[in-house]
Amino acid sequence: LAQALADAEQGDGTTLQAIADLYNGRNADGTYSNESEAMAVIDCASGLTDMDDLAGWDLVGVSPLFGPIVAASLSLTEAPAFCDPANVEPQASIAFTGAAPVIVIGGTGDPATPFPMAERMVNRIGPQATLVVFDGEGHGQSLTDPCLLDVVTQTLLTATAPAAGTVCTQQG
Numbered sequence: 001l002a003q004a005l006a007d008a009e010q011g012d013g014t015t016l017q018a019i020a021d022l023y024n025g026r027n028a029d030g031t032y033s034n035e036s037e038a039m040a041v042i043d044c045a046s047g048l049t050d051m052d053d054l055a056g057w058d059l060v061g062v063s064p065l066f067g068p069i070v071a072a073s074l075s076l077t078e079a080p081a082f083c084d085p086a087n088v089e090p091q092a093s094i095a096f097t098g099a100a101p102v103i104v105i106g107g108t109g110d111p112a113t114p115f116p117m118a119e120r121m122v123n124r125i126g127p128q129a130t131l132v133v134f135d136g137e138g139h140g141q142s143l144t145d146p147c148l149l150d151v152v153t154q155t156l157l158t159a160t161a162p163a164a165g166t167v168c169t170q171q172g
Contacts, residue, residue, distance in 0.1 A: 101161030102129040109137035130161040136170025
């Protein structure tokens with residue numbers, strides 16, 4: 001982003017445009033994906049997102065410039081109709097009955113998946129699920145953080161869950 005902004009100051013907005021297109025799901029042919037809308041529906045229908053939790057976020061207070069945009073993209077300005085329990089089909093059980101361990105990684109500073117969602121998922125999966133806490137910033141850290149990579153690798157190699165209460169703290 002810093003390089004894109006520096007380039008834009010010099011009159012080249014190509015990288016900023018590419019970032020905006022990526023964020024907004026704009027395809028090369030000028031059409032847009034429906035990923036944002038689909039994710040909102042999936043979040044609500046999964047039962048893992050609690051609109052009351054999200055409604056308490058003061059995005060505008062934290063960021064007067066970007067807060068309103070983020071709030072609108074997350075449908076936080078009002079709970080969408082598809083989040084109304086009367087409009088949602090009954091949820092299927094996601095309880096896991098297999099023998100293999102299931103690890104759920106929840107990041108305390110994950111901008112895309114709030115930590116309470118990881119806790120809810122572990123509770124819904126059942127006793128085979130183990131929550132691994134990533135104490136740091138970012139989304140999708142399991143392939144870049146050395147501690148998480150080790151936890152995932154060891155689980156796959158040994159078919160043994162990590163110890164309950166495992167925490168990986170972001171390095172650097």
